[in-house]
Amino acid sequence: MTTPTWPGEKPAPPPTPSGSPSPAAPSRGRRGLGCLVEIVETLVLTLVLFWVIQNFVAQPFQVKQHSMEHTIEDSQFVLVDRLTPRFDPYHRGDIIVFTPPANAESRAGEPYIKRVIGIAGDSVTLKDGKVYVNGTELKEPYLYAAGGVAQPTNPDPAEGGETTWTIAAGELFVMGDHRMQSSDSRLFGPIDVSSVIGRAWLRYWPIDSFGILPTSAHPELRSPSPTKASPSPSAKPSAKPTTKPKPKPSRTPRP
Secondary structure: OOOOOOOOOOOOOOOOOOOOOOOOHHHHHHHHHHHHHHHHHHHHHHHHHHHHHHHHOEEEEEOOOOOOOOOOOOOOEEEEEOOHHHOOOOOOOOEEEEOOOOOOOOOOOOOEEEEEEEOOOOEEEEEOOEEEEOOEEOOOOOOOEEOOEEOOOOOOHHHOOOOEEEOOOOEEEEEOOOHHHOOOHHHHOOEEHHHEEEEEEEEEEOHHHOEEOOOOOOHHHOOOOOOOOOOOOOOOOOOOOOOOOOOOOOOOOOO
């Protein structure tokens, strides 16, 4: 049955047959494809950012050693700063993560975490259980202590009891805070700066251990600042006085 139309009126379009695709179907397909592309782009961007941050800014590291007790306990997580060492060199007292040398007792090249004791140009000496840097006894409040007494720092007998090292350019002398449980530069000597992954600065897991890792600037090693020299006298004394004598006032004759 057809619907009558008035003169001048356009007839209505025939109804869409059952089962034929709706005109809105292509637009829904395009929207779905656009969402998929956005998801892929977000994942790729996230992976790129993660790679950049981990390789150039900061990297998580799980400690699997006892050499830094009680500063850092076994199985704790620390954050390693990989950015600032690019423009700020390592200092005495810094805690660093590095790839150990070939003569170290490492398990499958597992990174080490130790404290910097000497830098380029330093002379490190072990004597009577103490550490001396450039002839000055090092104050080490971070050392592992048993019964309130800090452990002594003794030479490694495996290396014949060597007690003195001179640190060359591009090298660092490192030791663990738990000296009796640490395989460090006493055994394998100074390490190359190029082997350092970064500076550990934050302990973040477990959450109850969260905090900045303690370092020491070792002010006892700072040389006193030189006194300022007094201004040097002139090379030649002035031949004439700096001020001219005032002329005497002239007397007017009396009448």
